[in-house]
Amino acid sequence: MLSTEIVGTPEAIAVPRGTAATRVLRMLYRDKLALCAGIFLLIVITCALFGPYLLNDIATRPNLRARNAPPFSLAHGWLAVLGADALGRPLLARIIVASQNTMAVACGAVACSALVGAVLGLVAGYSRGRGGQIIMRLADIIMSFPSLLLAVIVLYMLAPSVGNLIVVLAITRIPVYLRTTRAEVLEIRERMFVQAATVMGASRMRIVLRHILPIVIPTIVTIATLDFAFVMLAESSLSFLGIGIQPPQITWGLMVSQGRSYLANAWWLAFWPGLAIILTTLSLNLLSNWMRVVLDPVQRWRLEMRKTEA
Amino acid sequence: MSEHLIEVRDLVVRFHTAAGPVTAVDGVSWYLDRGETLAILGESGSGKSVSASAVMDLIDIPPGEIARGSVLFEGRDLLKLSREERRRIHGKRIAMIFQDPLAHLNPTYSVGWQISEMMTAHGISRAAAGQRALELLRRVGIPDPEGALGRYPHQFSGGQRQRLMIAMALAMKPDILIADEPTTALDVTVQAEVLALLKELQKETGMGLLLITHDLGVVAEVADRVVVMNAGKVVETGTARDVYHNPAHPYTRRLIGAAPGKGAMHEPVATGEPLLRIENLTKSYGAVEALKGISFDLLPGETVAVVGESGSGKSTLARTLLRLEDASGGRALWKGRDLLAMSTRDMFALRRQIQMVFQDPSQSLNPRMSVFQLISEAWAIHPDILPKARWRERVAELLTQVGLSPDHARRYPHQFSGGQRQRIAIARALALEPDLIVCDEAVSALDVSIQAQVIALLDQLRRDLGIAFLFIAHDLPVVRDFADHVVVMQGGRLVEKGTVRQIFDTPKEPYTRALLAAGLDPDPDVQASRRKTRAAPALALL
């Protein structure tokens, strides 16, 4: 494109001002939507880290007098401002407490699947031998293995817990990372700088870790943010089908699926946790869109241009 | 004021980039008349393409912005017309061809369809367009034109693709043809053919030809007038002869002075045991033989150039010697040991002694590593060379040695220009203190002035450090200034080898002679006289 030709001049490539961190923050500040998303996620993370220690008791103690208490009323305390559930437990408190399990499942599953998938993808992409073939067949098998069966198997044999749920969801998501990573590696390993490293005598390990991996990571991170949403929804679908996390543990997905039967007369039971899922995934999506722009030199000007005007 | 075919007046174009707005062209004016060839000469980043892009409405707005100026075509300012009005002019009245025809042809449609589309987009029926497409293919000399219509761009050679582009551009018999570096990616022999074709077609149709190029030889070969650009400004205009012989602006003088192939030729002095002896080296991909029994010697501290056109196997030779690919047969004796048969462990030690500099430094430097990391990686791989404590010091030394500043160590490759990047690549190669550096087209992607600097640097390293070079290039003038011995390759075969003087002054093989003849001299007068002598056979080639 034309702009890249222009950017090719040495004069144009002055070092941007400030450290990397302040530059990123400034770019975040430019994209108001992404900024809101970032702040929201920060709140969610805070809730996930500290919520259960502060509110666990309030969130799990039944109080049948406040059963299905409607939202926007302070009659049952400020924590019930979003209403109360079928056992009269304040929804706000439950959402905050549930954020820990929800985030644990989502983060755990995404991290595990991304890690395993990326490692396998690197191996499958870089080794030309039989190992790569075996890994790809494995991916085929996982892809056509119904995740529900896997869920039932694991949860039957190991009982439904956050850890096991992570295992189930992680396994089903591995092929996504594996295939993407492999495709990227296949392309990157043909690049000139990889050959340059070979010529210098770099070992395979070094080439994979120092030269290929850093290029693949942004793609993996982008997929991971999108997958976050997917995993949260998958978790709630499992709860809906009765094979996910079981009470008295709570996750947002479980709250939505439990509140589903009250949709007609107490909409808030399913609505608020649903909204929490939507807002979190939306925030992640917005942030990942923003990140894609930041990581793409062709598009980065969109965020930086306004800076120079300001 | 006379009416020109097209006239650009006081054009200012800005782009918004990471580092703030950049003025790409600043008050550029030029004009083109019917039947005339105007060349815009400039190096990369000079803004030479921008005004043509403005004519063709190819500037992306944003990030681009046309701040001032006008483009007059038949008395109308193109910049003030609506999108649709401009669309009707594009292709039909003003057509354009580009540097890299493979990238600029849509890979998923047949060439027949793409040529026809030029016409159907301007209201010609599909049947008539198909007919004309066939005629055009015949005219630009594509073999088997009927069959070619249904084939896809990747199935043609580089020269043929550029002919396809030309056929497409000329489909509507435009008044103006803009050619943006039309021959840069082509071999010299093909370049000559394409330029001849353009000239000939211009004569037939009387169109105005705007040629954008960085190559003085091309200017000398085809241009009537020339506009020299530097840093977004026009520094000089005039006829091609005037500008070459009486350059007024210092930049132009520098540009002309940097043109390679003028210096004294080396007289080989090195003697002794060969550092590298290649014996009957072969390499085949399935049924295709890329190397057919190559043999030559390379003495310590000596430069051997391997020249040849694309597909001659010269890059395969380099890759095979570096064990990036496995040879099919033959030997390559490094200080007496066959490196093709070495174990991985022995090879690891050998890697220190043979280094490589690649063609495109923007590709061969990992974009995510700083210059310090790039250079010091050599010592991370071979820890016995240098203790970690001395890395910083040594990086600074190396950077100074290749003409960069020690401060540059913290920067990343994308913050450098092409020439600077190639210096970094050279510094990286030097970090291992090698005996031999293989340069695979190490300077071909660089502008002439930069090219000259890098060659000078390499020459100095040879003298100071006694490093031998295997210098792979397609550009003969560069080789002439730098090499001791020359090996000419064609189609995987070694055609001729000899000292640089033997090859350039008394070539024995017809292929070597053709190669030398196809090269363009920056002097318009020289080119004019060459044109006369080869007029007949060049046409016959079409």
Add this chain to the structure above:
Amino acid sequence: MKQAKQLAGIAFVSMLAWSGAAMAQGKSDVTIVLGEQTDLLEPCMATRSNIGRVILQNISETLTEIDVRNNSTLKPRLATSWEQVDPTTWRFHLRQNVTFSDGSTFDAEDVKHSIERSMSSKITCETSRYFGDTKITPSVVDDHTIDIKTDPAEPVLPLLMSLLTIVPSETPVEFTRNPIGTGPYKLAEWTPGQRIVLTQRDGYWGDKPAVAKATYVFRSDSAVRAAMVKTGEADIAPAISAEDATDKSIDFSYPNSETLYIRPDDSMPPLNDKRVRKALNMAIDRQSFIGSLLPEGTEIATTVVPSTTAGVPKDLKPFPYDPEGAKKLLAEAKADGVPVDTKLELVGRTNLFPNVTEVMEATLGMLKDAGFNVDLKMHEVAEFEGIYSKPFQKGRAPQLVAAQHDNARGDPVFSMFWKYASDGRQSTLSDPHVDDLIKQATAATGDKRNQLWSELFTYLHDDVVADVQLFHMVSFARISPKLDYKPSIALNGQLQLSEIKFK
């Protein structure tokens, strides 16, 4: 282009067809939407509710029938009368002029075949489970009389015969997908997973029912089932959840014969201590559930069978809600060295009934409030069965299993052995007196039988405190206003189309 137009035309017509189809439904047709797929239409499996609701007494009839609307007495169906010939033999007199839907005539041979088929080891018929280890030998007396000999004596054989469907003697001894019966309807269409259509047949021996055609469809979501009746896509939706029963004019509650109870592991400390079990009973505020988590009409239970069952004592009092008393009992037990602080496990089953999770969570809260150290574990059905039934897992925690038991048969014999005898599959109890009472009652008849059962119930509740009885549950059915039909306790296992009238 022309084809495209045609396709569009076809699409349009078939879209209109839906509104047409809705109109075309006859006035005497009903659509019934069920929550559970009917995967088999095997008559000998008719005691399973998803099959029974379709075929029991509609296609396949039984010799006797429980009259749920009339104090659960037994009334004749294919048998006109029956008597005990000797302690081990019952004689049934069969109805005459009855034909099967395939045209063949009903006679004693068919009854004999039906019994033998149900008991055969070649197929796993569900009916046979009600007979336990009893050996049954039918012998044909004449075309319309049959003797059934049992070993040992079976005092409630006529009651058991209300569970055994009669098939023609030609029916092979393997699961059939085309049930033939003597009922007023025959199977007209069966598209597995989608719909089953029954149509009235000619030549039924009884009165001609009002419903001419019944279509069964399946939706697992209760809200969808309720919505379907609301929109007129269906006429009857049994077993919708209380949350979906939002319209009093069309939603009717009915006792569904299920009893919810918690079975403490009586064999394990600290639950083997009676005081602890008593404390469990006193810790739960049963009344607070009714009208909140469980619908109005839910009855507090003292026995594991519905109160209409024979022999259930009327004077059993539920334990009072007394968390302080419970704490005191626990303290007492603790003082005696009972390890009351051991972590207990409250085990629930997902999808047991709507709201089960909330009920379990509320129960958990109450137990915790009374000072129990207890955790909740919800399990999917297969795992749950593994915990509920013997053999019990080794090394398990002391468990409190919350289960539902269904006995709509009118006699406790179908429950007591399994739940309370030492060898009972779901029993953690090992009490010789209980075993003895069960054995006696099972063999007894008439008032003696009822008295023994009554004694057993009282002993279990007041003296042993074997378990924590909670509720006799109710369900809701949504019924189209065009129908004249009130659901009864029988709706849990059958849905007699002949009971449906139109307004």
Add this chain to the structure above:
Amino acid sequence: MLRFVRQRVTASLISLVGLIVLVFFLSRLTGDPTNLFLPIDASDQMREQFRQLHGLNDPLIVQFGRYVWDLLHLDFGESIRQARPAINVVLQAFVWTFQLAVITMVLVTLAAVVCGSLAAFNAGGLFDRFVSLLSLIGAAAPDFWVAIVAITLLAVKLSWLPTSGTGTLWHWIMPIGVLFIRPFGLILQVVRGSMLSTLGSAYVKTARAKGVRTKSIIFVHTLRNALLPVITVIGDQAASLLNGAVVVETIFGFPGVGKLMIDSILQRDFNVILAAIMVTALAIFVMNILIDLGYALLDPRIRY
């Protein structure tokens, strides 16, 4: 080409065999169907009888050998629940799922490609932002939630559509609509990204220089090239639909293979599970091969 297809078929068959082995043994780890099929108070004798009848008493390896032997004779075994050949049960359900998946994917692809292309062409514009936001919200909403709300709104409150079931075209609208949302958002994003990078490619510049109309640049020149990465995503999404849209099928009473699968899994109807997995896996493998051939069709540079 033929060689490529042969290679892919071989690879797929290897995967299929692996899948069968894995599912056979893993599914049997989830417990014995006896407890689920027989009533809770069935006698030991009945249980024994049931196990005998369904061959559950033999060692696993014997059961597996028998299964494979039958499979080689194209006998997929009987469904314990439905007392008929498992393959019939599965095929009947698969037809529904297949239709649902195909119709949904066709609609999703069309809509996502058109909207994604237009959004990319006006990147950063109002339409782009609107469509992106909509697709993001859609992708983040739990489908069972959307389904129930849709039924409450469209069927009960407005009486526009039937609540559930099959029969007429009207019945298909809501299930397809609910299934549509997530793949639409995802594919839209991919189309948009791919279009953005393709729009910047050299041949688009050529097309502009040729005076080709904008519409033609987007939908003729750019789209075909931009679709290449999209096809993979479409394939992935189609695969997950072919595996059965469990939630949607459950709620709308759609007799598809997803609902069948979850029911069979919960009831441990092993033969049906295996047959269902084989049928869907086969469909997915065939689709993947077709996708690779589709690449070759779209891009003349690719030759197998």
